[in-house]
Amino acid sequence: MGKPEATTAAGGARARLRLREKAGYGIGDFGFNLYWANISAFLLIFYTDVMGLAAAAVGTMMLVTKIVDAITDPLIGALADRTRTRWGRFRPYLLWGALPLAVTGVLTWTVPDLDQGGRLLWAYATFTLMMLAYTVLSMPYSALSGVITADSQQRTTLISFRFIAAFAGTTLVSWLTLDLVEWLGRGDEALGWQLTLGLYGVIAAATFATVFLTTRERIAPPPAQRSAVKQDILDLLHNRPWLVLFALALVIMVTIVMRSGSLVYFLKYYIGRPELTGTFLGVYSVALAVGAALTPVMTRYIDKRRLMIWLMAGVGVLSCAMYFVPPDRIWLLFSINTVIGLMLGPKSPLAFSMYADCADYTEWKTGRRATAMTFSAATFSQKLGGALASAVIAWVLAGLGYVANEAQSDASRQGIALLLTVIPGAVALLAAWVMRFYPLDDRALEQVQADLQSRRETTDE
Numbered sequence: 001m002g003k004p005e006a007t008t009a010a011g012g013a014r015a016r017l018r019l020r021e022k023a024g025y026g027i028g029d030f031g032f033n034l035y036w037a038n039i040s041a042f043l044l045i046f047y048t049d050v051m052g053l054a055a056a057a058v059g060t061m062m063l064v065t066k067i068v069d070a071i072t073d074p075l076i077g078a079l080a081d082r083t084r085t086r087w088g089r090f091r092p093y094l095l096w097g098a099l100p101l102a103v104t105g106v107l108t109w110t111v112p113d114l115d116q117g118g119r120l121l122w123a124y125a126t127f128t129l130m131m132l133a134y135t136v137l138s139m140p141y142s143a144l145s146g147v148i149t150a151d152s153q154q155r156t157t158l159i160s161f162r163f164i165a166a167f168a169g170t171t172l173v174s175w176l177t178l179d180l181v182e183w184l185g186r187g188d189e190a191l192g193w194q195l196t197l198g199l200y201g202v203i204a205a206a207t208f209a210t211v212f213l214t215t216r217e218r219i220a221p222p223p224a225q226r227s228a229v230k231q232d233i234l235d236l237l238h239n240r241p242w243l244v245l246f247a248l249a250l251v252i253m254v255t256i257v258m259r260s261g262s263l264v265y266f267l268k269y270y271i272g273r274p275e276l277t278g279t280f281l282g283v284y285s286v287a288l289a290v291g292a293a294l295t296p297v298m299t300r301y302i303d304k305r306r307l308m309i310w311l312m313a314g315v316g317v318l319s320c321a322m323y324f325v326p327p328d329r330i331w332l333l334f335s336i337n338t339v340i341g342l343m344l345g346p347k348s349p350l351a352f353s354m355y356a357d358c359a360d361y362t363e364w365k366t367g368r369r370a371t372a373m374t375f376s377a378a379t380f381s382q383k384l385g386g387a388l389a390s391a392v393i394a395w396v397l398a399g400l401g402y403v404a405n406e407a408q409s410d411a412s413r414q415g416i417a418l419l420l421t422v423i424p425g426a427v428a429l430l431a432a433w434v435m436r437f438y439p440l441d442d443r444a445l446e447q448v449q450a451d452l453q454s455r456r457e458t459t460d461e
Contacts, residue, residue, distance in 0.1 A: 017154055024214025025148065026161030028094065028141050031204030033169030035105055035134060038197070040260040041281060042177060043108075043127075044390060048397075049404045050189055051111050051119055059394025061124055066387030069131035070380045076139040077376025078232060083140075088217035090140035090147070094208040097137040102201025104130035109197045111190040137208065142375040144211075146356035147219040150452070152445055156304075156353040157296045163348045167289030173200075174281030219371075235362050242358040242374060244438040245351065246381045248308075251431045252347060253385030254392075255315065255424040259340075261393050262419035269408045270416045271327050280334065284341040291345015298346065305438045308350050312432040314343045319425030323417060357440055357448075364448045393419055 047058045083089045108126040112119060145159055177196060184199075185192020236242050263281065268274040298307055322336045352375075359374040400415040402408060408416070440448070 017149055017158060021148070021214055021216070022158050022161045024210055025145065025158060026163075026165040027207045028211040029162045029166035030169040031207030032134070032138055032141070033166045034173060034200040034204050035101070035130075036166075037170040037173035037260075037285075038109075038177065038200070040257055040386075041174065041264060044261050044394060045264050046109065046193065047123060048394075048402075050193065051123065052116065052404075053120055053123065054116075054398070055394045055402050055404075056398035057120055058123075059391040059398065061120065061127070062394065063387045063391035065124060065128045065131065066383050066390070068128055069135060070383035070387065072132055072135050073139060073376040073380040073383065074233070076135050077143065077374075080140045080143060080376075081232070081371065087212070088147075090144040090217065091212050091215060093137060093140035094212045097133060098205035098208045101130070101133040101137055102198070102205055104133045105197045105201050106194055109193040111193075139376045139379065141208075141211065142352065142355075142379065143371045144215060144217065145352060146359050146371040146375065147217045148215060150219055150360070150449065152353065152357060152449060153296070153299065155356050156299050156349060159352045159356075160292050160295045160349040162352070163292035163295075163345070164289050166348070167285050167292055167345065170288065171282050171285035174285050175278045178278060231368070235366050235368060236374065239358055239362050239365070241354070241361055241438055241440045244434065245354055245358060248431055248434050248438075249351065249379075249381040250385040250388075251427050251434060252312065252351070253382045254389045255319075255428045255431065256344065256347075257386040257389035258393060258424040258427070259319070259420055261390055262416060263337075265393075265397070265416045266420045270413050271330070271333075273330070276330070280337060283334070283338055287338045287341030288345040291342045292349050293345075295346040295349040299350075303442050304350050304354060305435060305441050307346065308438075309432045309435045311343045311346055312428050312435065315340055316425045316427075316429035316432065318343070319420075319428060320422050322425075323421035354438075354440070357445055360445075360448055360452055361440065364452055389424075392423075 044058060044062070047053045047061075048055050053061075080090055080093065083092070085092050104126060108123075108130045110122075110126070112122045114122060145155060145162065148158060149155055180196045180199070181189060181192035183192070184195040260281075263284075264274075264277055267277050267280060302310075318336055318340050322333065322340075325332050325336065327333075355375050356371075359371045362368065362374065396415050396419060397412065400409070400412040402412050
């Protein structure tokens with residue numbers, strides 16, 4: 001296939017990145033979030049209120065399919081780590097996987113002319129296929145940030161660009177999706193969803209091509225490395241920083257998905273103002289983007305570990321406090337929700353920067369590097385957390401007597417309020433506690449990277 005582009009040259013790996021490359025890498029997550037934001041905010045209510053599936057059945061379906069999806073993450077990560085092409089290990093996947101994702105995305109948001117049992121089977125099959133296609137793209141994309149640069153602060157900046165673009169995609173989805181569905185469908189909601197996801201698929205494919213064209217892989221595993229997938233997994237299981245992040249990713253994703261997935265129900269059935277959905281979700285997404293943009297500034301003065309603890313503790317306290325705000329205090333609810341977005345925004349840049357640090361830690365400790373496996377196994381935990389959150393929302397709604405498109409009972413309304421406030425708030429506080437066990441503070445990370453720099457310089461000589 002030709003010689004890979006990646007290089008172990010120490011100087012190139014730590015060279016200052018150009019704006020073009022940072023922005024080019026970041027735009028990829030705009031494309032991913034045209035899907036992920038729809039999954040988080042609208043897929044559950046699409047299944048219950050448009051496809052007409054029972055909430056409990058949807059909850060079980062989303063849990064099962066996302067567990068299957070999560071299991072594929074390490075498999076794709078292992079495959080990507082062992083890919084050899086003239087364009088590198090990870091970048092080619094952004095071209096190969098774009099069309100399958102676009103097609104399966106449209107199929108997932110299609111209402112087939114079947115009975116309810118047939119529609120449920122359709123949901124199982126299409127959602128599973130779409131998430132497999134998503135994984136084939138997203139795993140190499142995440143790992144790419146770990147081989148573009150070896151400098152920790154530049155990684156944080158690079159990944160901040162990624163999540164600024166991600167939250168921009170989320171903002172677009174939040175504000176425009178329901179209007180696009182109505183406009184494109186011309187009164188046919190099912191057709192509107194198909195056409196909207198088709199449009200998003202075209203836009204996403206263009207962003208993935210941009211990543212391929214503007215980025216470069218600079219860090220490769222040690223030249224003599226020949227390790228089996230089993231060894232990669234064993235290395236991770238002996239990597240304490242990664243184990244902490246694995247637990248952290250699960251609990252934080254429960255917080256994020258539970259809040260985003262229940263907000264639509266909260267506004268429609270608890271507040272009684274469904275027309276506010278676009279504004280609430282849109283401004284919340286802008287707040288997330290602002291928080292992500294501020295992350296590199298904050299990490300210049302605050303240790304990543306300490307910053308993550310403070311932010312998740314703040315999210316927990318504010319989420320719990322939101323429960324006690326009366327439903328007619330719209331502006332207070334709106335303000336608290338926006339501040340929570342600001343505090344959650346840095347979470348993703350921080351976590352993904354720390355995943356790359358964990359790949360460095362494994363190489364420092366064992367002499368072996370498996371960047372994609374490090375990211376994919378962590379994403380396994382994120383997807384498991386998201387699956388649990390989606391399932392809990394659906395199961396709680398079903399248990400409290402939720403009926404789609406009708407006035408809810410008092411018990412159902414209170415359950416919806418708890419799903420947005422106290423439950424994810426408690427989980428966020430748990431995340432802050434888990435982060436206390438992360439050992440790679442700034443001083444330890446500087447030592448790891450200085451040692452790796454010395455090894456690479458020796459190898460280059």
